[in-house]
Amino acid sequence: MGPLPRALAERSAELRQSLGDVDPERFGAALDRAISARGRSLVEAIERYRRHPYRRRLTDPPTLWADGPARLLDYGAAGGSADRRDGPPLLVVPSLINRAYVLDLSERRSLLRWLAGAGFRPLLLDWGAPDAERRQFTLTDYVAGTLDGALDAVLEVSGRAPLLLGYCMGGLLALALAQRRQRDLAGLALLATPWDFHAGSTLHGPLGRAAVLGCAPALDLFGELPVDAIQALFASLDPELGVRKFLAFARLDPDGRRAEDFVALEDWLNDGVPLAAPVARECLGGWYGENTPARGLWRIAGRPVEPAAVELPSLVLVPAQDRIVPPASALALGEAIPGAEIRRPATGHIGMVVSGGAPEAVWRPLADWLSAQA
Numbered sequence: 001m002g003p004l005p006r007a008l009a010e011r012s013a014e015l016r017q018s019l020g021d022v023d024p025e026r027f028g029a030a031l032d033r034a035i036s037a038r039g040r041s042l043v044e045a046i047e048r049y050r051r052h053p054y055r056r057r058l059t060d061p062p063t064l065w066a067d068g069p070a071r072l073l074d075y076g077a078a079g080g081s082a083d084r085r086d087g088p089p090l091l092v093v094p095s096l097i098n099r100a101y102v103l104d105l106s107e108r109r110s111l112l113r114w115l116a117g118a119g120f121r122p123l124l125l126d127w128g129a130p131d132a133e134r135r136q137f138t139l140t141d142y143v144a145g146t147l148d149g150a151l152d153a154v155l156e157v158s159g160r161a162p163l164l165l166g167y168c169m170g171g172l173l174a175l176a177l178a179q180r181r182q183r184d185l186a187g188l189a190l191l192a193t194p195w196d197f198h199a200g201s202t203l204h205g206p207l208g209r210a211a212v213l214g215c216a217p218a219l220d221l222f223g224e225l226p227v228d229a230i231q232a233l234f235a236s237l238d239p240e241l242g243v244r245k246f247l248a249f250a251r252l253d254p255d256g257r258r259a260e261d262f263v264a265l266e267d268w269l270n271d272g273v274p275l276a277a278p279v280a281r282e283c284l285g286g287w288y289g290e291n292t293p294a295r296g297l298w299r300i301a302g303r304p305v306e307p308a309a310v311e312l313p314s315l316v317l318v319p320a321q322d323r324i325v326p327p328a329s330a331l332a333l334g335e336a337i338p339g340a341e342i343r344r345p346a347t348g349h350i351g352m353v354v355s356g357g358a359p360e361a362v363w364r365p366l367a368d369w370l371s372a373q374a
Contacts, residue, residue: 042243045250052254054263058104065153069128070146072153075104075112076121087121088186088374089162091154093147093177095169096279097230099271100126102353103167106264108257109354111363118367120374121158125150130276135223138278143176144301151181161186163370167353168192168325169283172293175333176300178310187313187373188337189366192325192349195307195333196294197287200326207236208288212281225280227272233284238323265354294332307336314340315369317352317362324349341369 003009019027061078063071076084092112094100103124104110112122125147130137137145154162163186166174171193178188197204215229235242245262252259275283292298298305316334318327327344334342345352345361352362 038247041250042246045246048254049246049249049263049266052259052263054260054267056101056106056264056267058101058107058110064123064157065150067146067149068134069131070150071126071128072150073124073126074121075116075124078113078116084116084119084121087116087119088370089154089158089160090115090120090122090370091151091162091164092122092124093164093166093170093174094124094127095167096127096142096173097169097273097275099268099273100124102268102350105268105354106261109261109264109358111353111358114359114363115367115370118371120163120367120370123150123154123162127273129273130224132223135276136278137276139173139176139282140299140301142279143173144180147173147177148181151177151184155184163187163189163373165189165366165370166191166193168194168349171333172287172305175307175310176305178312179303179305180300182310182312185312187315187370188310189315189317189370190330190333191317191362191366192319192322192330192352193316193333194287194293194325194329195336196291196329198291198294199332200328203237204288205291207233208284208290212285212289215280215284219277219280222274223277224274225277225284226274230272230275234324241323261354261356265350307333308338310337313373315366316340316342317366318342318344319347319349319352319362320344321347321351322349 061073061075064074065072074085076087092103094103104112112124115122127142127146134141151162161184164174164178166172166189168191171190172195174188174190175193178185197208211233215225218226218229249259249262252262286292286298290297293305296304296306314337316330316337318330318334320327322330331342334340343365345365347355347358347361352358
């Protein structure tokens with residue numbers, strides 16, 4: 001083993017000095033008790049989560065258009081205070097990996113219903129889970145096929161060029177669509193969207209290449225990357241996150257709103273979607289392993305995806321506390337789009353769309369920018 005990093009070596013020396021007069025056996029016994037207590041607290045917190053009565057009861061809005069498992073949900077007709085089908089259309093593109101309803105998580109945490117209340121007509125592309133046909137899909141199939149079709153449907157029903165909003169992985173797909181269909185769009189907003197996959201992290205490249213090799217048998221056998229494998233990859237970014245968040249949940253009032261919000265989000269996190277095998281190879285091996293977007297090597301329908309070619313009014317929101325997409329990765333995209341406005345809200349990756357501070361930090365500034373373009 002090589003020498004410890006300087007900061008860690010200094011902390012280690014301080015710890016040895018502070019324990020210099022401590023009896024090793026008593027210290028070991030105390031440490032065992034602390035570990036056991038922490039373990040019991042973690043198990044109790046998980047059981048409390050599993051027994052919590054909260055269940056998501058929101059009803060999906062009407063389906064405007066469908067393509068296999070993919071649906072275009074019309075939040076302008078979702079009910080509530082007013083019908084927003086005459087508002088500026090907003091085509092919303094979420095990630096392929098997680099369920100789209102993170103943008104419509106609960107009655108109190110719904111970006112899409114909030115935007116509808118602000119006068120827009122949000123149209124969410126819910127990708128659904130890949131069926132037998134879509135297990136053969138590439139990202140070109142999703143962008144030049146499904147996403148193109150969804151945009152055509154929006155143009156037909158609204159009669160006007162929509163604004164385009166992409167979140168996380170969905171932002172990359174939205175960027176590719178924007179380059180293809182600029183004349184059919186009024187503006188582009190990207191939330192927590194990666195671009196330079198090797199910026200801000202030395203782990204993404206090796207992790208992506210190792211994931212492709214390690215998951216190859218599952219990809220060949222099932223034709224998709226299973227949800228459990230995707231969860232394991234995310235967990236590897238912060239192995240202690242699960243412990244920290246459940247121990248924090250254990251300290252909440254089980255009947256309070258914060259506990260309910262935790263359960264709503266945790267239920268969504270556990271409700272994943274498998275990824276078609278060709279897409280998994282393209283993302284893990286290409287995006288993460290070889291950094292193909294930033295190197296100009298990522299192609300859709302044979303054409304490189306080039307942010308510099310996007311001439312639409314653009315907004316890039318880079319959450320400053322993002323642990324999933326390093327801010328440096330998303331900033332690289334904002335800097336590559338000519339004239340893009342870059343903002344850095346003090347939120348996390350998921351917090352920017354569901355946290356209690358999201359309406360003021362993200363939702364309202366986003367709506368103001370969209371209104372200016374519409």
